[in-house]
Amino acid sequence: MKRRSFLRSEAGHGLLMLSPTALYATIVMAAPLVAVFVFSFMTPGYLKVVWTFTLNNYAKVFSSPIYTALLGRSLMTSGVVTAVTVLTAFPIAYFISFYVSPARKSLWLFLITIPFWTSYLIRVFLWKVILGYNGVINSAFLGLGIIHEPMTFLLYNMNSVVITLAHSYAPFAILPIFVALEKIDRSLLEAGQDLGESRFMTFIRVTLPLAMSGVVASVLIVFIPTAGDYVTPTLVGGANGQMIANVIQLQYFKLGDYPMGSAVSITAMAVVTAMALVFVFLNRRFLRGPK
């Protein structure tokens, strides 16, 4: 009787509707995460895990220069990608929100998603074609006589990783900023001018603070996944463009050291989470971001 009434209650209905998704999320997200977390404290054995507790894996992560260097480079790359992506996304979002007629806004947003119609892998390969030794840019510049031998700094280093990732994540950065800009009551901008500020100062004092919620979302959406990106550095990174995800892959699939790979993963996750939290906190504290 009691069970029946629970299932009929509003909370019961809600939980029932939620349960398939919750189950799915548990199986494919929470369970692997827990497994990785547990593995990271176990003793390595080739292609298997020895079930004895140890902190050695973490000791290695923090003591050997390769991991810290790669983690540092990952955060650095991802930070640059985030800055480039968000700074280029803002003017685009601003243009669509303020200058495109309302009837055409959805068309513009649709156009922005066009790169997603091809696979991520193909887009990365295309950048290889564009940036390569005999690629589009080099051939064009050589043909125009601007350079006399192909530029080599374009591909297989951090530059190419940044360019490729910034392109891939552009729509993710544009959309949240666009939404934040759309929500700004236009009379606020008139009020800013009415109170004596120029268009530019009105932008600084009104538009930008009110768009910060979108900027913060964009930063997080770009920063968190790019810090752990694996495909792009593999394909266009070369030896000097490798990131932390590449070493995790190496530990797991080449060396068969699951506990070590797990420890690097957990460390990377913890660092990225900490940085994201610090960013959100700083933003709230000093830039009056979303409350």
Next chain:
Amino acid sequence: MTSSPAPAARLARPLIELREVEKYYGDYYALRKITTDIREGEFFSLLGPSGCGKTTLLRCIAGFEDISGGHLAIDGKDMEDVPANKRPTNMVFQSYAIFPHLTVEENVGFGLRRDPSSKEDKARRVAEALEMVGLKGFGKRAAHALSGGQRQRVALARALILKPRVLLLDEPLSALDKKMREQMQSELRKLQRQVGITFILVTHDQEEALIMSDRIAVMFEGEIAQLDSPERLYRRPISRKVAEFIGIMNFLPAQVLSTGPQIALDVAGLGQIGIDAEQCPGTPRTGEASVGFRPETMTVLYDGDPEPTRGKVAQGTVEEVVYFGDMSYYEVRLEGVEKPVQISMRNVVGRPVLPRGSRTRIAWEAGALVLFCEPKG
């Protein structure tokens, strides 16, 4: 006859000069050759139905819209190339446009950034402005935690702290509930007298315009139909359209028999009468016309009431009575007129409301009538 003007209005020099101001979007005319002066220190209202151009005119004065033709000068200076942020005007927006990311204090002090005075001086002025609008102690509150009436006050303080020559108010009371609106109407009026700044109010609420303004411009379809004091506007509307927009007016078909200083009329239901030329705000001419009067200018007489010494009497039948406590509203069918006329009467002790169907006499004064000679519309 008019309400006492604000002290500064005695100078009565035009603060805003509009000369054939036009605004069109493609081939749609929002404003058609508006020419008028707005005086220093007056409470000026732009009144009209939605789409009449009143808000467009206000936005042209503020500088948010460029005018398509004509000239607009404030304080003797042409405003053509002056952007909104350089004009001596400030606006209270319909939505109030309170910055949601700032506190009340920061909102009010927003326009003081470029002011050279010290931080303490600015803080003192913000506190004063808040006190003036009745928000003392609200400075630290977040703007989004305010009620509609409080937002309104913040918007007022934020504009008035800059001591503009003109305060522009775009339907500032339309979002408030009735009680709050009435309170703000009287507060705004007092505030305007206190600061002596010219106020230009845009409203579609004729009652609000009548209560608050020194002068009202009634606008229809991009043109000013009549610009007058509230009392003139109510008593001597220039056209049937203006008359119908402001309060209630009864119309009776009439025939103009002769014109001159005295106009001879034959009015349906009232008979042959003569009125002053002053009672025809348009151009009088013989022929078909209509005569209007306000509901309170006629009196329903009871049996045995003496006929008024001045004024006249007509015969009618009570068709409908609505009792409102302090007032009663009668619909009376005059003899020979199809549409009943509305008459409002103050209720008096010892005089019960007349029942429906009563035969009655209506007393009226010739001075209350307004003659409209415009073609029938």
